[in-house]
Amino acid sequence: MxxxxxxxxxxxxxxxxxxxxxxxxxxxxxNAALCDRxxxxxxxxxxxxxxxxxxxxxxxxxxxxxxxxxxxxxxxxxxxxxxxxxxxxxxxxxxxxxxxxxxxxxxxxxxxxxxxxxxxxxxxxxxxxxxxxxxxxxxxxxxxxxxxxxKSRFELDLDGGFDASADGAMVQIGSGFLDDYPDSQLAAVIAHEFAHNILHHRDRLEARGVDYGLLAGFGANVKYFRQTEVQADLLSVYLLANANYPARAGVAFWERFGPSKAGGILRSRSHPAWRDRVATLEAEAAKVETLSSRPLVPAVITERGRPLDGDWQSILIRHR
Ligand SMILES: [Zn+2]
The missing domain is CATH 2.30.42.10 (PDZ domain)
Incomplete structure (x- = not known):
């Protein structure tokens, strides 16, 4: 027994x-219409x-x-x-x-x-x-x-704390998020990681010769990582809206997570400052909220066959 x-x-x-x-x-x-796998x-x-x-x-x-x-x-x-x-x-x-x-x-x-x-x-x-x-x-x-x-697996990592990751085929999320955040904000974290897989970011970073490892986030690789991060944030707004979650769920998540948590992959140097991410998510959510058709398919989807060019500055909106 x-x-x-x-x-x-x-x-x-x-x-x-x-x-x-x-x-x-x-x-x-x-979001099946946005996936090529x-x-x-x-x-x-x-x-x-x-x-x-x-x-x-x-x-x-x-x-x-x-x-x-x-x-x-x-x-x-x-x-x-x-x-x-x-x-x-x-x-x-x-x-x-x-x-x-x-x-x-x-x-x-x-x-x-x-x-x-x-x-x-x-x-x-x-x-x-x-x-x-x-x-x-x-x-x-x-x-x-x-x-x-x-085509994606979604997995809870019971020992994962506040880590979230995407390896191309799977999204893994640490159990820390489940204790502290409501479903819509949990969905925002999952949507960000899922966006990396939909956009084939791992393959496209590898095609640029970027190495995952201790030095990820430093040197010449930073611009490619940041481009993938901003792209994933942008796409996450559409993934949420298409699934009938609030388009601003990511904003709500970051307003709570950003000030309170240090460390973890979400705060590594490869990622833009969280206040800039909030500003970017806000601006995209404002656009999405004016559109009623579903599913919405943003330009970042049609551009996913192109090599990363490292331009993250033009797609990131700065916090003022
Ligand atoms: Zn990311």
């Missing part, structure tokens, strides 16, 4: 994972027994009922999985051609979870998907209709 403190922890982690997943899903569905979205947050450390694995198995190594941590409201009738704690046998038992996994890792996510994302976005699962010991069969969404 799971101890009471384990179950409280399990439910707290589930709630936090689902909060990040729901925001990511809302952004990834509403899309995939089959089913609106399912998965977890794997492998990811629990050995001290909690048996408690997790008992609590979540893992009849297979990958189970539904939660379904996203209004998504294909929910509409098809999948529920939290259903254990997955297969989703389309993705057979859970055949996925490689190791204890203490999320290998099998990532393999499942990638396999599901690679399914054809237009075709119906047959799902076999086990619910409370009983096999069930469902059919779901996926939708085309931006």
């Amino acid at each position: 799971a101890r009471a403190d384990d179950t409280a922890l399990f439910e707290a982690v589930r709630a936090a994972d689902l909060r990040v997943a729901a925001i990511g899903w809302r952004l990834a569905t509403a 899309t995939e089959a979205g089913i609106g399912l947050q998965l977890h794997t027994l492998d990811q629990f450390d050995s001290g909690r694995r048996e408690a997790a198995r008992a609590y979540f009922g893992f009849a297979t190594p990958v189970a539904v941590e939660g379904v996203l409201v209004g998504g294909p999985a929910e509409r098809a009738g999948l529920r939290a704690d259903d254990s997955l046998v297969r989703i389309g051609s993705v057979r859970i038992a055949e996925l490689p996994g190791r204890p203490g890792t999320t290998d099998r979870l990532v393999a499942a996510q990638l396999g599901i994302g690679a399914l054809p976005p237009e075709a119906r998907i047959e799902v076999d699962a086990i619910r409370a010991g009983t096999p069930i069969h469902l059919t779901l209709q996926p939708m085309r969404v931006c």
Whole structure:
């Protein structure tokens, strides 16, 4: 049996994972038209027994009922999985051609979870998907209709503090933000990181020979980093508006975060001063608020095939 403190922890982690997943899903569905890399979205947050450390694995198995190594941590409201009738704690046998038992996994890792996510994302976005699962010991069969969404994973980092990052395929956000900020402001942080991926910033920085590492943010690289930061801020306003979040959510976030927090990637030298970022976000939100059509597709999207030119000054608005 799971101890009471384990179950409280399990439910707290589930709630936090689902909060990040729901925001990511809302952004990834509403902005599909802005993404040149899309995939089959089913609106399912998965977890794997492998990811629990050995001290909690048996408690997790008992609590979540893992009849297979990958189970539904939660379904996203209004998504294909929910509409098809999948529920939290259903254990997955297969989703389309993705057979859970055949996925490689190791204890203490999320290998099998990532393999499942990638396999599901690679399914054809237009075709119906047959799902076999086990619910409370009983096999069930469902059919779901996926939708085309931006290709991106959204992940909570429980040890991540106030760090947020984007590696081209994934957005990762530290749990510190969840404790201190409401959903719309959390969405602003996630939208900024998501914007880096939509704009292929990592690839475009690498194409410029920019190195990620201790010296990132210094020397000749600064202008390229800053250009990507300002571009991500600008695009984030549109991503938020398209997903029906307040266009000014980023402004509200920075007005609270800027004065209070030191350190972390959001304050590194590669980033412009936060008051200038607020001024830039404000000006873009003011433009967006005059436009009623959705989705809005800003110029920075159509320019993403071009090499970075390092011009961040002309797109940053200075705080006065
Ligand atoms: Zn950034």
